[in-house]
Each structure stands twice: as C-alpha cells, then as structure tokens.
Amino acid sequence: MAYLVLHFCITITLCLTVGGSLLRPKNSTGIVKESVLPPPGWVRSRDAPLDHILELRIGLPQLNFHILEQHLYEISDPEHERYGMHLSKEEVEELVAPSEESINVVDKWLASHGLTQHDVSRSPAKDWVIVKVPVGVAGEMLGTSFGLWTHKASGQTAVRTLKYSLPVDVHGHVELVQPTTMFSRTTGQKTTFRWSNQQAHEDVDTESSQITLPNGIMVDASCNQTVTINCLKQLYNAVGFAPKSKQNKIGITGYLGQFANIADLQLFYADQRPDALNSSFQFISVNGGQNSQNISQAGGEANLDTQFAFGLTFPTPATFYSTAGMPPFTPDIGTTTDSNEPYTTWLDFILSHPNPPQTISTSYADDEQTVPETFARRACSGFAQLGARGVSLMFSSGDGGVGDGDPDPATQQCFSNDGRNATRFIPGFPASCPFVTAVGGTIFIPERAVSFSGGGFSNFFARPQYQDQAVQTFLRSLPKGTYAGLFNPSAFPDVSALADNFKIFFRGRSGLIGGTSAASPAFAGFVSLLNDARLSRGLPPLGFLNPFLYSRGLTGLTDITVGSNPGCGTPGFNATKGWDPVTGLGTPNFGKLKELVLL
Incomplete structure (x- = not known):
C-alpha cells in the first residue's frame, strides 16, 4: 500500500497525502449505509487514534445466493431425487460470486483512496474484499469518525462507529463494511x-x-x-x-x-x-x-x-x-489490527x-x-x-x-x-x-x-x-x-x-x-x-x-x-x-x- 503520511495543510486542516499527492474527503455525497444506536454496556471514551489499523471486510452482493439456497434444500431433503448430491467448492463459489460490475466499481472506489490491487485480498468467491487501512483513511472512505469504545462489564475495547456512508455509485454494490457498527463480543x-x-x-x-x-x-x-x-x-x-x-x-x-x-x-x-x-x-x-x-x-x-x-x-x-x-x-499501538469477530x-x-x-x-x-x-x-x-x-x-x-x-x-x-x-x-x-x-x-x-x-x-x-x-x-x-x-x-x-x-x-x-x-x-x-x-x-x-x-x-x-x-x-418455555x-x-x-x- 502506498505510504500514508499525516501532515497539516497550509489551511491548518488535517489532510492525508498518498505518495505526495493531496487527498481530500471523497465521501461528502455519500448515502448512509448502516447506523446503530449506542449499544447498551458500551461507552465511547475518545476518538480513535488515526494511525490505528482497521481490517475492513467489504461484502459484495451474492447475486445468485437464492439459487444456492434452492440447491441446498434439494440436496438436503431425503425425499428429493437429488438428496446427497452435494456441490463442489467451485460450484458453490460460482453461485455466490458478485457481478463483475460490483467488483469493478468497488475496485475503483478503493483506488480513489490510494489502494492498489496489492493492498487488497479477496475471498475465494470474490464476495469479500479485505483491506487494512489506518482509522484516518477508513473514516474518509466511509464518511464517518471512529471512536474508542469500552465494554463496561468486561473492559474489552473496540474501535467502532455508530454509522457509515458510501458514495452514491458504490452504495448498491456493497452490502456491508465491518468492523464498523459491530459491537458483538464472541464468547x-x-x-x-x-x-x-x-x-x-x-x-x-x-x-x-x-x-x-x-x-x-x-x-x-x-x-x-x-x-x-x-x-x-x-x-x-x-x-x-x-x-x-x-x-x-x-x-x-x-x-x-x-x-x-x-x-x-x-x-x-x-x-x-x-x-x-x-x-x-x-x-x-x-x-x-x-x-x-x-x-x-x-x-x-x-x-x-x-x-x-x-x-x-x-x-x-x-x-x-x-x-x-x-x-x-x-x-494507541498502530501495529495492532482491530478485526471482526x-x-x-x-x-x-x-x-x-x-x-x-x-x-x-x-x-x-x-x-x-x-x-x-x-x-x-x-x-x-x-x-x-x-x-x-x-x-x-x-x-x-x-x-x-x-x-x-x-x-x-x-x-x-x-x-x-x-x-x-x-x-x-x-x-x-x-x-x-x-x-x-x-x-x-x-x-x-x-x-x-x-x-x-x-x-x-x-x-x-x-x-x-x-x-x-x-x-x-x-x-x-x-x-x-x-x-x-x-x-x-x-x-x-x-x-x-x-x-x-x-x-x-x-x-x-x-x-x-x-x-x-x-x-x-x-x-x-x-x-x-x-x-x-x-x-x-x-x-x-x-x-x-x-x-x-x-x-x-x-x-x-x-x-x-x-x-x-x-x-x-420468566419461567421461559416448557419442554x-x-x-x-x-x-x-x-x-x-x-x-x-x-x-x-x-x-
């Protein structure tokens, strides 16, 4: 990934440079993609350090998942003629793959923030795109600011936000971006x-x-x-x-x-x-x-x-x-990555x-x-x-x-x-x-x-x-x-x-x-x-x-x-x-x- 350097512009505003060229916010016309209320038990203590690394997982639409689901029910039904005829890895990947248009639109959006193909990893079906970026870049990409949140009971901390946005042309080609609004605690x-x-x-x-x-x-x-x-x-x-x-x-x-x-x-x-x-x-x-x-x-x-x-x-x-x-x-340690559950x-x-x-x-x-x-x-x-x-x-x-x-x-x-x-x-x-x-x-x-x-x-x-x-x-x-x-x-x-x-x-x-x-x-x-x-x-x-x-x-x-x-x-439910x-x-x-x- 191109080296990111924080510096103050002449106008005394905080900006980002990528390889020497000035980056300005590219998400000012974004549409809110997801928002949540402050989660019970979590408290926002301060802004997240801008150099803290987030591993963003970007989910692209799985256009033919409904067909995969139909296959799944047919091959799992003991009364169906296809019972037990499981799909291959390649057949499954083909059914959950996103469209080429979605891949291209998301790649263009990432490139506008200085991310090249070398900075991107993908799931086998290409339905997930994974990038590691500093909080400052993630905030710019998603039109939001990230905070440091602490779970009061456990002391667990997470860098999260209550909402994020995507550009108009990207909005329909992305289902979700996490970790952003996820406050779950896998236990x-x-x-x-x-x-x-x-x-x-x-x-x-x-x-x-x-x-x-x-x-x-x-x-x-x-x-x-x-x-x-x-x-x-x-x-x-x-x-x-x-x-x-x-x-x-x-x-x-x-x-x-x-x-x-x-x-x-x-x-x-x-x-x-x-x-x-x-x-x-x-x-x-x-x-x-x-x-x-x-x-x-x-x-x-x-x-x-x-x-x-x-x-x-x-x-x-x-x-x-x-x-x-x-x-x-x-x-505060920029080398530590905050990731999904x-x-x-x-x-x-x-x-x-x-x-x-x-x-x-x-x-x-x-x-x-x-x-x-x-x-x-x-x-x-x-x-x-x-x-x-x-x-x-x-x-x-x-x-x-x-x-x-x-x-x-x-x-x-x-x-x-x-x-x-x-x-x-x-x-x-x-x-x-x-x-x-x-x-x-x-x-x-x-x-x-x-x-x-x-x-x-x-x-x-x-x-x-x-x-x-x-x-x-x-x-x-x-x-x-x-x-x-x-x-x-x-x-x-x-x-x-x-x-x-x-x-x-x-x-x-x-x-x-x-x-x-x-x-x-x-x-x-x-x-x-x-x-x-x-x-x-x-x-x-x-x-x-x-x-x-x-x-x-x-x-x-x-x-x-x-x-x-x-x-x-309550007594709950009865057996x-x-x-x-x-x-x-x-x-x-x-x-x-x-x-x-x-x-």
Whole structure:
C-alpha cells in the first residue's frame, strides 16, 4: 500500500497525502449505509487514534445466493431425487460470486483512496474484499469518525462507529463494511467447571446399578452424576459401533485463546478411551491462532470439545482449528489490527479448503442483537455454503435459557437495543441461523431439559420451511398471549443432548463441566458416526442436517417433555411433546438414525 503520511495543510486542516499527492474527503455525497444506536454496556471514551489499523471486510452482493439456497434444500431433503448430491467448492463459489460490475466499481472506489490491487485480498468467491487501512483513511472512505469504545462489564475495547456512508455509485454494490457498527463480543458458552459431583436431583435414581428406559435402553445409574463416553453411547444407543471409513473426518473450532491440551487428552483417553491412548488430533492454525501446550494455558472449553467429540469418534481423523480474533489490544499501538469477530475469519479459511471435515462443532456465540443483521446474514450464508458442500455444522444453543447468555437469571439484561429498551427474549447467534443445527441441553436419565438450555426465536431470520409444521404445532399449544411481543416465530434449537456433569481432564486433574458447549460436540460425535456409516456404504455424507431431522429423521430422535429454560424474569418455555424451543426435536437414538440414514 502506498505510504500514508499525516501532515497539516497550509489551511491548518488535517489532510492525508498518498505518495505526495493531496487527498481530500471523497465521501461528502455519500448515502448512509448502516447506523446503530449506542449499544447498551458500551461507552465511547475518545476518538480513535488515526494511525490505528482497521481490517475492513467489504461484502459484495451474492447475486445468485437464492439459487444456492434452492440447491441446498434439494440436496438436503431425503425425499428429493437429488438428496446427497452435494456441490463442489467451485460450484458453490460460482453461485455466490458478485457481478463483475460490483467488483469493478468497488475496485475503483478503493483506488480513489490510494489502494492498489496489492493492498487488497479477496475471498475465494470474490464476495469479500479485505483491506487494512489506518482509522484516518477508513473514516474518509466511509464518511464517518471512529471512536474508542469500552465494554463496561468486561473492559474489552473496540474501535467502532455508530454509522457509515458510501458514495452514491458504490452504495448498491456493497452490502456491508465491518468492523464498523459491530459491537458483538464472541464468547464461549458459560461452561461451569467443578471438582466434585453435582448434587443429584431428588427424584433422580442413583441407587440402582442400571436404569431401564421406556425404549428398552439400559444405562448405568452412575451416569446421573458423572457423564462419560460410555454413558453417552449407552444412552444414545451406539454401544458396539466402530467407525471404519478412512474418508470420514470430524472438526472442532476453537476461538479466543482456548487451547486444547494433548497431555489432558491422554489422561482422558486413559480414563475413558484406553484404545485411543497415544493418538491425537491435527492442529490447524487459522489467522495465527495458537494451541499452546503449557498446561496452565489449557482451556476448559477446548478440552471439553476435543475430549468428547474425538473420544466418541476414535479412530476417525480429528482436527482442532484455533482461530485468532478479537484479542485485547491497546489502540494507541498502530501495529495492532482491530478485526471482526472470528467466525468469518474461520469461514474464509474453511471455504477455501477443498476437503473440510464432514462434521464440525462450535461452542461459541454472540447475542443476536449485538451482531448487525447484515453481518449475521452474510455469516449465515457462509454456513449455507458449507452445508451445500456436504458439511454438517453443529452450534451450541446457549447457556442463558431465553436470556442474553448470562446463566444467572438475576443478572440477565433482557432489553432490546433498538432504542425502545423494551423487554425482549434474547436469541443467540449463530444458533439462530437456519443453515446450522443448533443443539440444546438435557440433564439426568431419564432426560429432562436442563434449565440453562438456550432456545427461542430469531429476530433476524424467517422461519425456514422445514420448521413450519413443528414450530406451528408448538405455538398453537401456547396459551393465547403467552410472552406476546417477547419473541418472533423463527426458532431454535433443532435437537439436544446431555449438557452437564461431563467428566473431563483439565490442567492435569479430572472434574465435571457443563453447558450446551458439552451437548454440541456430543451430538456432533454421533453425527460423525452416522457419516461413517454412510461413507462405509459408498453413500455421500449427510451435509446440512435439518431437513432430514425434521422429516425422516424424526423417528430416530427421543422427544424430551420435561423441564424448561427460565430467563428474563420468566419461567421461559416448557419442554413438551414434539418440537419445543428448549430441547428442539429431542436427543439422538443412534441405532435408529443409522437405519434411517442408510435407507
């Protein structure tokens, strides 16, 4: 990039020079592209340093995404003649590529601000343009000024603005530019780690040696206090199944400096999966992500995800992705880049990969309302692209019930951030995206909804057709007026699994951990085993799961009808017969699902 030098003009105004030529504001006739109200909990302390580097991601319109979506639903519908006929990487990229006109218009706009092709990087489909520029240049490009904002509760800082504009001729060729108005704080789910067993519920059987369920499945009664791999295999009817396919792979994503410790993994294997001892996973760094093996830096979330997902599926090849993003930074240091939340960084990487794992689980989330809707939709479209290529994506549904992610109902902030400060249930993203499978949580045997299981209704996404019957049935069962105005009718989670009392090894010691961050990798483990069964028979992987789950797969799920997910000062929703916004369609019966996926 041409070297930018700040200097004062003769008129005593602050200007920019590029290679010696004077630049004046080029956005004075711009149209506002996006604006937000001051986000709750964030405070603007001062102007951002003009030399602080922003990594701007410019989203160009995906003109044929509607065609990709049609393909996705056809190849994911078990009753459609195209079921399982996933698209190639190249076919997907062709469908989401922007027009040449949009590419040219945006390139011309960037060039007017001194940026050459050497300064620009692009996504494989060219639908994202990424440039790194100083705050001063970004402000000029977008007709705005950036401030340094601090989140009062966490102390996290970000360089952001409340609105930005684009030139008239550029406006229609750009869908969004971020990070600008994004005040989301990607966090791991609220896993709770403890060194002693949780007190069992008073009506839970801990005296018998085994529990016989109504479907005839027998489970060790000890699983009511400590959940192991064997507990999950017993409960979900997978005892005796051994993976065989050499093509099958499973992946776990890690963010925010969560490191998966291999020494802890070996302790876990020795305790629960001795045949896996001395095996490990492939580590892949995304955008400089690390996986320190210093035992003091082991992450509870990363250990939980890798130990159970990889323990359930051994010897299936396993990958742990560590993605850097949103680190703490001192904005006065110009060499530190302020970037987006890390989902899109990981999406850029995985979409460029020709052979991603067929099953991937993620246990991180944002409050949906803190993510600009344009950004949420673009990230969601990236998940759809992976589904079209045959990848099954699981996301934990959240650990705040119907609240904002805070597991303590007393401290939940359940207010809209649209200026009205109205009481509102707070859905989580990406669980609310209709192109992923959101996994809620249960507890104990027989299973009941765990109280923190995130679930509810999206404010961004329309209800997908595959959900219509199930969700409408639930809504008709609600007493008239229940929670009127607190939610919209696009729903999650889709399924659920046990989510508490998981025994893991963390920094050399064993203990129990819980959260829907346990349910997601557990459910993903059984999906990977289903993919193994299909691949071993010469069938394609399952890919996007939801159309199957809401139709043919329904008989392979165990309905959960007890429990609720309180939050926002309410009892939340109840688990009930059929789908509900606490446990979704229910928990997996692997034996039945295996028969169904092999039909």
